[in-house]
Each structure stands twice: as C-alpha cells, then as structure tokens.
Amino acid sequence: MTLLPPHKTxxxxxxxxxxxxLDTCVGCHACxxxxxxxxxxxxxxxLPDNDPYGSDPNGVWFNRIHTFEAGIGTxxxxxxxxxxxxxxxxxxxxxxxxxxxxxxxxxDGIVLVNEDACIGxxxxxxxxxxxxxxxxxxxxxxxxxxxxxxxxxxxxxxxxDRVPACVSTCPASARHFGDLGDPESDVSQLVAERGGKELxxxxxxxxxxxxxxxxxxxxxxxxxxVGASLPWVSSGEGTNLAGAGRFLRWVDRVLxx
Amino acid sequence: xxxxxxxxxxxxxxxxxxxxxxxxxxxxxxxxxxxDPWLGAIGFGLGTLLITGGLLSSTAHLGHPERAWxxxxxxxxxxxxxxxxxxxxxxxxxxxxAWGWIVEGSLSGIFGLFAxxxxxxxxxxxxATGMIYATLRTISAWHNRRTVPVYLSFALxxxxxxxxxxxxxxxxxxxxxxxxxxxxxxxxWLLKRSYWRIIDTTxxxxxxxxxTGLGDIGKVRLLDNPTMTETFVQREMGYSVARKHAQxxxxxxxxxxxxxxxxxLFTSESSPGIAIPGTLAAxxxxxxxxxxxxxxxxxxxxxxxxxxxGAKSA
Numbered sequence: 010m011t012l013l014p015p016h017k018t019x020x021x022x023x024x025x026x027x028x029x030x031l032d033t034c035v036g037c038h039a040c041x042x043x044x045x046x047x048x049x050x051x052x053x054x055x056l057p058d059n060d061p062y063g064s065d066p067n068g069v070w071f072n073r074i075h076t077f078e079a080g081i082g083t084x085x086x087x088x089x090x091x092x093x094x095x096x097x098x099x100x101x102x103x104x105x106x107x108x109x110x111x112x113x114x115x116x117d118g119i120v121l122v123n124e125d126a127c128i129g130x131x132x133x134x135x136x137x138x139x140x141x142x143x144x145x146x147x148x149x150x151x152x153x154x155x156x157x158x159x160x161x162x163x164x165x166x167x168x169x170d171r172v173p174a175c176v177s178t179c180p181a182s183a184r185h186f187g188d189l190g191d192p193e194s195d196v197s198q199l200v201a202e203r204g205g206k207e208l209x210x211x212x213x214x215x216x217x218x219x220x221x222x223x224x225x226x227x228x229x230x231x232x233x234x235v236g237a238s239l240p241w242v243s244s245g246e247g248t249n250l251a252g253a254g255r256f257l258r259w260v261d262r263v264l265x266x
Numbered sequence: 267x268x269x270x271x272x273x274x275x276x277x278x279x280x281x282x283x284x285x286x287x288x289x290x291x292x293x294x295x296x297x298x299x300x301x302d303p304w305l306g307a308i309g310f311g312l313g314t315l316l317i318t319g320g321l322l323s324s325t326a327h328l329g330h331p332e333r334a335w336x337x338x339x340x341x342x343x344x345x346x347x348x349x350x351x352x353x354x355x356x357x358x359x360x361x362x363x364a365w366g367w368i369v370e371g372s373l374s375g376i377f378g379l380f381a382x383x384x385x386x387x388x389x390x391x392x393x394a395t396g397m398i399y400a401t402l403r404t405i406s407a408w409h410n411r412r413t414v415p416v417y418l419s420f421a422l423x424x425x426x427x428x429x430x431x432x433x434x435x436x437x438x439x440x441x442x443x444x445x446x447x448x449x450x451x452x453x454x455w456l457l458k459r460s461y462w463r464i465i466d467t468t469x470x471x472x473x474x475x476x477x478t479g480l481g482d483i484g485k486v487r488l489l490d491n492p493t494m495t496e497t498f499v500q501r502e503m504g505y506s507v508a509r510k511h512a513q514x515x516x517x518x519x520x521x522x523x524x525x526x527x528x529x530x531l532f533t534s535e536s537s538p539g540i541a542i543p544g545t546l547a548a549x550x551x552x553x554x555x556x557x558x559x560x561x562x563x564x565x566x567x568x569x570x571x572x573x574x575x576g577a578k579s580a
Contacts (some may be wrong), residue, residue: 011340011342011343011344012342012343028487031479031480041492058426062421064495065496066495067493067495067496067498069498070497073492073493073497073574073576074492075488075490075491075492075574076488076489076490077478077480077486077487077488077489078476078486078487078489079475079478079480079481079483079484079485079486079487080483080484080485081484081485084483084484085483085484086483088478088480089488090478090574092492092574101403101404103343104343104344105343105344105345105346105398105402106340106343106344107336107337107339107340107344107346107347107350108333108336108337108339108340108347109336109340110336111536126328126333126336127327127329127333128328128329128331128333128334128336128337129329129330130327130328130329130332130337130346130347131327131396131502134499134502134503135267135402135404135502135503135569136402136404136569137404138403138404138472138570138571139571139574140499140503140569140571140575142499143497143498143499144329144498144502145329146329148329149328149329149330150329150330175575196469202394206479207479208476208477208478208479208579209472209476209477209570210476211471211472211476212403212404212471212472212570213403214364220478220479222479222480222482223480223483237353250507253507257507260511261507261511262492262512264510264511264514264515265510265511
C-alpha cells in the first residue's frame with residue numbers, strides 16, 4: 010500500500026538511515042562505485058549501463074557525488090557531497106504511487122520499490138525533492154537505494170559487514186549507518202554532537218538521513234591560500250538543447266530569429 | 267520538467283472531451299440544445315474519442331502499460347490513481363447519457379440524473395488531473411492555487427468551443443452556447459495571466475543553501491557535477507529547452523487560445539454566413555492554444571532537485 014505506515018505511539022520507531030560527514034568526505038566516489046557493484050547483483054539487480062564506452066554513457070546509480078563551494082574568500086570551503094535516498098518519514102514518492110509499488114517499511118522505515126508492480130509512470134521521481142530515484146529504461150521500472158536491505162539483515166555475512174555497501178567501503182569513514190529513531194544510538198549521538206543537518210526541512214518530507222557540516226577551519230595552523238572566487242560551473246539555467254529532437258531544434262532556430 | 271508528448275496530448279485531448287460531454291449533458295438537461303440524434307452521436311462520439319484517445323496515449327509513456335490496471339488500487343493516497351478510477355467510472359454515465367440523448371431522445375427523468383452525474387464525474391476527473399500536479403511540492407510552479415482552476419477552465423473552454431461548433435453545423439446554435447465559450451475565454455485569460463504572474467514572481471522556498479545544509483558557511487555554488495554526461499534526473503527534471511522562448515510561446519499561445527477565437531466568436535455571432543467555419547476554426551485554435559499552454563506548463567516548471575545541479579532557485 011502506498012499509504013505511509015502509521016506512527017508508533019508506544020516505544021521507539023526504528024528509522025534506519027545514513028549519517029554523512031561532509032567534513033571528512035574526500036569526494037573519491039568509492040561509495041557510489043561500491044553501491045553500484047553491490048546493487049547490480051542485489052535486490053534491484055541489474056542496474057543498467059547504456060553506452061558505457063560511447064560518447065553519452067548513462068545508467069542507474071543510487072549514489073551521486075556532487076562538489077560544492079560554500080562561502081567566499083579564505084573562509085570558503087570546497088565540500089564533496091554524496092547524495093542518495095534519505096528514506097523520508099513523509100515520503101511523497103510513496104504516497105503518489107498509483108499502484109502500490111512504492112512503499113515504506115513499517116519495521117525499519119526503509120523506502121523500497123516492488124518492481125513487479127511498478128508501471129514506470131515516473132511520478133515518484135517527480136515527487137522526490139532530492140533526485141534520489143533513477144528510472145531503468147531497460148526494465149521500464151523505477152529504481153532506488155534500498156539501504157542495502159540485502160546486506161544489513163544478511164545472516165550469511167560476518168556481522169561487521171552488515172552495513173550498506175557505501176558505508177563499508179568509505180575510506181574516510183565519512184558514512185555511518187544506524188537507527189536514527191533511537192536517540193541513544195551511535196548515529197543519533199553523532200548527529201547531536203556535530204549538529205547534523207536535515208536537507209530542505211522547509212519542504213516537510215522529514216528525511217531520516219543527516220549531513221554533518223564541515224568543522225570550522227583551524228586558522229592557527231596550516232596554510233591558508235588566497236581565496237579565489239571560482240567561476241560558476243554549469244548553471245543549469247539557460248537553454249540546453251541536448252534532449253531536443255530535430256523538430257524542437259527547428260522550433261528553437263525559428264523562435265531565435 | 268520534461269514535457270512528455272503523450273501526457274500533453276492526454277491532458278489536452280481528454281480535457282476537451284470531458285468538457286464537451288459535460289456541457290452536452292448540462293445543455294441537454296436544461297433544454298439548451300436540440301436533442302438531435304445525429305448531433306448526439308457526433309458530439310458524444312467525438313467526446314468519447316478525445317477522452318479514450320487521451321487515456322490510451324497517457325499509457326504510452328509508461329514503462330509497463332500492461333500493468334496500468336494496477337493504478338486503480340491506490341486511490342486512498344494517490345491523485346494519479348484517483349484520476350484513473352474517476353476516468354474509468356465516467357464511462358458509465360457517459361454511455362447512459364448518450365443512450366438517453368440518441369436513442370430515447372430525452373434527457374429528463376432518470377436520464378437527466380445520468381446527465382448530471384456525467385457532468386459531475388467529468389469535473390472530478392479533470393480536477394484529479396490538476397491535483398496530480400498541484401500537490402507536488404517539489405515543483406513550485408505547479409504547487410499553487412491556480413493549477414487546478416487552469417486545468418478546469420481549459421476543459422471548459424475547449425469543450426464549449428467544440429460544442430458550439432458542432433451545434434452551429436447542425437443549426438442548433440444558441441446565444442447561450444456562445445456565451446459559455448465567452449466565459450471560458452475570459453476564465454482562461456484571467457487564470458493563465460494570474461498563473462504566469464505567480465510563477466514569475468514566486469520562486470520556490472528551498473535554496474542551494476538549504477538543499478546542502480551548508481548555508482552557515484555562506485553562499486553555496488556547484489563546483490562539479492557528479493557525472494560528465496546527463497543523468498536521468500537531469501534529463502527528466504532539468505529540461506530547459508523552452509525557457510529561452512517562454513515569453514514568445516506565451517504570446518503565441520495567448521493569441522491562439524484567446525485573441526483569434528474571441529474575434530471569431532464575435533464575428534460568427536454578427537455574421538451568420540461565416541459562422542460554421544468561424545466557430546470550427548475557433549474550436550481548433552483553442553485546442554492548439556491549449557496544447558502550447560500545456561507544453562509550457564511542463565517546460566517552464568523547475569524541479570527543486572536541480573538545486574543539486576547548479577540551479578540558483580527552483
């Protein structure tokens with residue numbers, strides 16, 4: 010059912026999720042690669058790759074690593090920013106689903122897609138503010154991060170490995186996995202200690218994952234270069250004719266006159 | 267947002283179809299039009315064709331059209347599911363009303379009730395279509411008070427224009443029919459003007475700072491994309507081909523769905539000699555205008571996830 014599970018009134022609600030430390034993330038993309046590696050054989054397998062050696066390689070990935078700059082001059086920071094499903098408490102991707110394919114698990118809050126019931130209407134990807142869902146053109150269904158549901162409960166694996174693939178592979182230990190519904194858990198303590206952030210809280214989707222902001226730079230040691238304002242990279246605005254066919258290119262030419 | 271042709275065709279064609287059969291039902295009940303069986307056959311036939319063609323085309327953008335029946339199940343939470351249920355249910359009063367008009371030659375008594383129920387279901391179905399978009403908080407251009415009224419008013423205008431043209435061909439035109447087209451024109455003009463004013467002056471609330479949680483450091487700007495080529499999210503949500511031409515296309519749409527049809531309506535009323543080609547041209551033009559408007563509705567809409575790809579606002 011695409012109704013969200015009822016909130017528990019007694020005891021604590023398990024909210025499994027990730028805590029991502031933007032202070033230590035080095036932007037190596039290892040989490041994205043290991044995620045792809047695991048999940049192309051896991052619950053949502055396969056994760057397609059189209060034109061992998063051509064001019065327009067594209068495919069389904071559950072982690073995307075952006076790099077942002079924040080601030081100006083010597084106080085500015087370059088921040089690598091891994092982005093994946095935040096397993097929202099108020100997951101609109103679930104409630105908009107017309108077939109019941111998209112669902113949120115009552116027992117741990119993980120948001121999943123039942124690929125056998127998905128009609129591939131893509132409405133869930135429109136409803137997701139974080140761009141976390143990616144459509145599989147080959148299978149005609151939507152795919153998304155499963156929080157490695159096939160690892161975290163996998164009793165055939167050593168207990169230490171029962172964490173999502175992205176967490177297990179991170180060389181900087183920038184990714185942490187746990188129950189954010191339990192205030193005593195390690196991840197909740199970490200969030201409290203470091204002032205973990207919710208992304209776009211103003212939209213009200215109540216994401217479970219948290220991002221730990223970079224620590225303030227220590228000015229008493231190390232080198233401090235001259236802050237340079239880098240030019241804007243790929244604004245995302247303006248015209249992009251990449252997706253346009255011959256007809257639209259012609260319309261563009263006519264209207265540009 | 268990427269404007270899928272199947273969805274644009276669906277919303278405009280089925281909107282016109284629901285508008286046409288709803289108005290036929292109401293005019294029929296209120297004795298506003300002659301219940302000529304041929305007018306009924308062609309009117310309900312065209313309406314059913316537009317509705318069904320639209321619904322079928324909407325399944326064309328699905329990854330698994332053969333599973334479309336599953337979309338009837340989640341009406342408790344999903345407006346898309348509700349739209350599917352309502353659209354299908356509408357066929358029942360549609361068939362009964364058409365029977366009353368064409369075979370019984372009367373829309374009174376029980377058939378009058380069917381006709382009123384049909385008009386109500388048409389209204390609810392188009393309302394549900396509008397709500398699919400209006401409830402998406404991720405797209406501020408759609409999440410506003412004008413989206414649903416705009417969908418309803420275009421269904422009214424295109425339906426009324428086609429009814430007026432058909433009635434004209436059969437010689438059953440009345441000033442009231444022309445007046446309803448006129449009301450549709452005014453509603454579409456005012457609502458769309460207001461819609462564009464809202465989306466031009468009200469950016470979405472989230473910012474690159476709130477999207478990344480890095481606002482405490484300062485202004486946030488993208489340094490590097492995750493990939494060298496475009497991902498699904500960029501292609502689907504980051505579509506921006508139309509934005510450069512938005513103002514021109516808005517004017518073209520406005521001329522097509524308001525200016526020329528308004529002039530044609532006026533001329534057709536005053537010179538009956540050209541009324542048939544005039545009202546027919548008006549019906550075609552408002553439909554073309556609705557298609558351009560619907561294309562812009564998608565292409566102009568910005569999705570909040572683009573904040574992660576360098577958009578400064580969404």
